Amino acid sequence: MDADQSDSHHNSIDATLTNLLETLPDRPSWYDRWRNLGPDSSETDRLSVYQEIRDSQLLPADAGFHLIAWQADALASKHAETALRELDDRLESLEAAHALNDLDAPDSGDTSEEHERVLEEYHRAWAAIFTNQLDEHGEHEIAELFRTNREEFDRRNEAGRQLFQGLHDLADARDSNWLDSLIEAVGGCLAADNLMGPLGILYGEKDGFWEVDIYPTPVELIGGADDGAVVSPAFSLDLEALRSTFEQVEDFGWTTIGWPDGNGPFVWIKGAHQGHELLLRILAQAPEGEEPGSKLRLPEASKELPDNPE
Numbered sequence: 001m002d003a004d005q006s007d008s009h010h011n012s013i014d015a016t017l018t019n020l021l022e023t024l025p026d027r028p029s030w031y032d033r034w035r036n037l038g039p040d041s042s043e044t045d046r047l048s049v050y051q052e053i054r055d056s057q058l059l060p061a062d063a064g065f066h067l068i069a070w071q072a073d074a075l076a077s078k079h080a081e082t083a084l085r086e087l088d089d090r091l092e093s094l095e096a097a098h099a100l101n102d103l104d105a106p107d108s109g110d111t112s113e114e115h116e117r118v119l120e121e122y123h124r125a126w127a128a129i130f131t132n133q134l135d136e137h138g139e140h141e142i143a144e145l146f147r148t149n150r151e152e153f154d155r156r157n158e159a160g161r162q163l164f165q166g167l168h169d170l171a172d173a174r175d176s177n178w179l180d181s182l183i184e185a186v187g188g189c190l191a192a193d194n195l196m197g198p199l200g201i202l203y204g205e206k207d208g209f210w211e212v213d214i215y216p217t218p219v220e221l222i223g224g225a226d227d228g229a230v231v232s233p234a235f236s237l238d239l240e241a242l243r244s245t246f247e248q249v250e251d252f253g254w255t256t257i258g259w260p261d262g263n264g265p266f267v268w269i270k271g272a273h274q275g276h277e278l279l280l281r282i283l284a285q286a287p288e289g290e291e292p293g294s295k296l297r298l299p300e301a302s303k304e305l306p307d308n309p310e
Helices: 003-021 031-035 043-055 061-083 085-104 110-136 140-148 150-164 170-187 239-244
Strands: 190-192 199-206 209-216 219-222 235-237 248-255 266-273 276-283 294-297
Touching: 003 061, 003 150, 031 043, 043 061, 061 085, 061 110, 061 140, 061 150, 085 110, 110 140, 140 150, 170 199, 170 209, 170 266, 170 276, 239 248, 239 266
Parallel strands: 209 276, 219 294
Antiparallel strands: 190 235, 199 209, 248 266, 266 276
């Protein structure tokens, strides 16, 4: 990675994060660590800060992905300076020889073929260093994606890079997926007693304030005496985990009766999630008329054989 290119991109990242902070009601937990980053900060320290920024879910997923991939690339490049020195020297020698061959014998391809072989070896070695750096810093999913689906890795990395380079609007991208992130966060706080299908969501926004209902979709029973019945799945909700997904909490509670709309008991939390002010209600059951989101096949009742079959 070229030093000037690295500095330029770090400046773009910092500028984007500065703009993001202006849209938030409060400074996030990573603010001080990020502001303390400077030219003397180690690449490992910078990666640790970027991981905290990514984990705060204030950025679009691809932007957070790129932060980690970019910084792991910086760590890999630094390690490769010594680990791949021999391959670097061989490539330089072959490139010099190839330049001479072009002058003396333009049709000679031996040097070029060897150069391609060494270059492939270099790329394989660098990829191993890169994925090892990811694994060493706990980024196993990104490392596995790089190993098994390079096309998808490159797509996500480039999408994130474009957000930091201003080729796409970060605020628009963040708005487009924050509700998905909210559903995922709520899902992580739920523990189903039995089968639970996908979570449903109802939402609306007025003057920048959102009202969001999230609920378990009904389950249709298949087979058995209750074949065709539609039931509400039972679940428990980790309240402290739910609270921790918000940057700011103004009010938090639950009601056993529900509101006049007939949606039954719910937990509510009012505050800010990923920079969006909202009232979130987690309903104990889906609103009336909601279609089943999953099916549960029940075992058929066993048929007893007569004692003395004829």
